[in-house]
Amino acid sequence: MSTWLIIEEETVTADGLASHRQVKARTVSGNKTREEALVELHKAARNYDSDSLKRGSTVVGRDSDGSFWVLPKNGKVHASCNLRLIEQIRP
Structure with a gap:
């Protein structure tokens, strides 16, 4: 079985200035299949x-590539997060 990583890529725009992007990766615990x-x-x-x-409040939606978007429901907060699954190919 493979080792899987969940990637969280958050983008925040403050007061119309340039966006700040933060990427975090965490390992999916256990020896799991892709479906798990x-x-x-x-x-x-x-x-x-x-x-x-x-x-x-936020809304969560699934994109056509299987990733998820967490977005502000009211549009007042200028932030979003894209979560996706990737296979780790080397430690």
């Missing part, structure tokens, strides 16, 4: 929380 890792990705998207997105 996708379940973990879905859980991570549903439960995603960050300081940038705390000020308002």
